[in-house]
Amino acid sequence: MSHNVYIYILIMFGVTYxxxxxxxxxxxxxxxxxxxxxxLYYVPYVTLAVMTFPAILDATASTWSALAALLVAIxxxxxxxxxxxxxxxSCGVVFLLELALV
Amino acid sequence: xxxxxxxxxxxxxxxxxxxxxxxxxxxxxxLGISAGNAGMTAVQAMLTSLLVNASAGQYAxxxxxxxxxxxxxxxxxxxxxxxxxxLMSCALSxxxxxxxxxxxxxxxxxxxxxxxxxxxxxxxxxxxxxxxYGMMTVAIPGWSLGTLFGVVxxxxxxxxxxxxxxxxxxxxxxxxxxxxxxxxxxxAGLVFLSMAASFLFAKLPAVSSLSPGxxxxxxxxxxxxxxxxxxxxxxxxxxx
Numbered sequence: 001m002s003h004n005v006y007i008y009i010l011i012m013f014g015v016t017y018x019x020x021x022x023x024x025x026x027x028x029x030x031x032x033x034x035x036x037x038x039x040l041y042y043v044p045y046v047t048l049a050v051m052t053f054p055a056i057l058d059a060t061a062s063t064w065s066a067l068a069a070l071l072v073a074i075x076x077x078x079x080x081x082x083x084x085x086x087x088x089x090s091c092g093v094v095f096l097l098e099l100a101l102v
Numbered sequence: 103x104x105x106x107x108x109x110x111x112x113x114x115x116x117x118x119x120x121x122x123x124x125x126x127x128x129x130x131x132x133l134g135i136s137a138g139n140a141g142m143t144a145v146q147a148m149l150t151s152l153l154v155n156a157s158a159g160q161y162a163x164x165x166x167x168x169x170x171x172x173x174x175x176x177x178x179x180x181x182x183x184x185x186x187x188x189l190m191s192c193a194l195s196x197x198x199x200x201x202x203x204x205x206x207x208x209x210x211x212x213x214x215x216x217x218x219x220x221x222x223x224x225x226x227x228x229x230x231x232x233x234x235y236g237m238m239t240v241a242i243p244g245w246s247l248g249t250l251f252g253v254v255x256x257x258x259x260x261x262x263x264x265x266x267x268x269x270x271x272x273x274x275x276x277x278x279x280x281x282x283x284x285x286x287x288x289x290a291g292l293v294f295l296s297m298a299a300s301f302l303f304a305k306l307p308a309v310s311s312l313s314p315g316x317x318x319x320x321x322x323x324x325x326x327x328x329x330x331x332x333x334x335x336x337x338x339x340x341x342x
Contacts, residue, residue, distance in 0.1 A: 020190075053301060085277075
């Protein structure tokens with residue numbers, strides 16, 4: 001069965017907007033439940049880590065260039081470089097390595 | 103008096119929004135490439151960026167579209183990929199004065215992103231909504247136009263450039279998760295565990311047949327849920 005792209009877009013918009021706007025409009029007090037707070041606190045790290053690895057290895061023309069970019073990104077982020085810097089230098093690593101490898 | 107203050111914060115927001123918008127343009131360019139790969143047109147991809155304003159959420163959504171998965175999977179996927187905004191909006195609601203009207207709250211909620219949240223939540227005292235509007239004025243066009251150009255130019259650019267740009271989003275994800283991991287051993291351990299488990303899930307015969315979206319959802323709920331029970335967070339202010 002084929003799905004309608006605009007319904008997909010509408011779902012992405014609706015769910016994401018509700019997540020953002022419900023706390024702003026409904027919850028005037030801070031969430032007290034420690035388990036819910038902790039779960040929400042850990043979610044981004046787990047989700048982004050799961051989505052990054054191993055998917056990044058298949059994103060480029062060569063697994064090795066992607067692995068190198070991943071390691072460089074981790075080092076730069078560890079050193080506190082900005083989101084933008086890390087993203088751009090990761091691209092540069094892949095570009096230069098693939099000139100040499102492929 | 104109030105109007106002058108609003109104008110001051112709006113202009114200040116525009117100034118803060120310029121580096122955010124430039125960064126968004128570069129990142130959403132690569133997002134446009136993945137949208138194109140998922141079979142979306144430039145207009146559909148730009149419309150998505152205009153409405154959703156979420157890197158990880160859109161990227162995750164595009165994988166659902168590419169796999170032609172069900173609508174329900176899209177709902178759950180967006181809930182998981184964007185769950186962090188729930189916490190950010192909770193924190194942001196504490197920064198708004200009680201007199202802040204519903205319309206302001208609805209507008210601010212349209213563009214709660216990692217970067218805009220980070221700037222808005224760091225103001226001393228209460229947050230003036232016009233500060234957010236200033237940032238949004240620059241950030242939203244940067245994000246949606248970058249996506250548009252990504253779809254259009256992604257097909258024209260040499261494959262070596264596209265290959266290089268494809269890691270930009272992952273680089274950005276790394277830049278979000280590693281600095282807190284450096285400060286917090288539990289997060290560092292979770293990041294490592296998540297990547298290792300994700301690798302296993304992608305390779306093991308039984309689970310690797312599940313779609314990437316479902317695998318992400320299962321791993322997130324199990325690992326973050328386990329961590330919440332084993333290592334409850336005690337501090338008052340925890341910005342994701």
